[in-house]
Amino acid sequence: MNGTPPDAPHRAGDDKDAREKLVALRNTLLKLHKALLEMEKRAYVREHGQVNTGELFRLVLDDPQFAWLHNISEFVVRVDETLSGDASVTPPDTRAAYTLAQKMFAPTESGDGFQKKYYDAIQLDPSVVMEHAELAKVFSKFPLDGAAENK
Numbered sequence: 001m002n003g004t005p006p007d008a009p010h011r012a013g014d015d016k017d018a019r020e021k022l023v024a025l026r027n028t029l030l031k032l033h034k035a036l037l038e039m040e041k042r043a044y045v046r047e048h049g050q051v052n053t054g055e056l057f058r059l060v061l062d063d064p065q066f067a068w069l070h071n072i073s074e075f076v077v078r079v080d081e082t083l084s085g086d087a088s089v090t091p092p093d094t095r096a097a098y099t100l101a102q103k104m105f106a107p108t109e110s111g112d113g114f115q116k117k118y119y120d121a122i123q124l125d126p127s128v129v130m131e132h133a134e135l136a137k138v139f140s141k142f143p144l145d146g147a148a149e150n151k
Helices: 016-048 053-062 070-084 091-104 113-124 126-140
Strands: none
Touching (some): 016 070, 016 091, 016 113, 070 091, 091 126, 113 126
């Protein structure tokens, strides 16, 4: 890795638009992850009592209640690796990340484990609804068919 911060606005060799879209996706997913983490923390505290920061960190890593959030963490890490890696950020990189994110963050009652938990979270927590709306705005700027890329 060359040490470029993941949220750097642009670097030589990058497609500027592709980098900006990937940074926007990353930042939106981080906010969504935080809202989901807070929701799970509140649920955990209701059932088990208060936890300090160290305990919460351990829970996020090891407790089954928080395990479904690892998908988001891993996704953001992959985006970070693309943004800070040696290779230039290209439109295909961005398209691949957006396509995967749009599939992953499609809340449904009958989806895979993550999609179902995400659906439930949207039903339960207004802050998650707000962050989901922000993610939808980011997605609307980059349609799955890649039409925006051909402009």
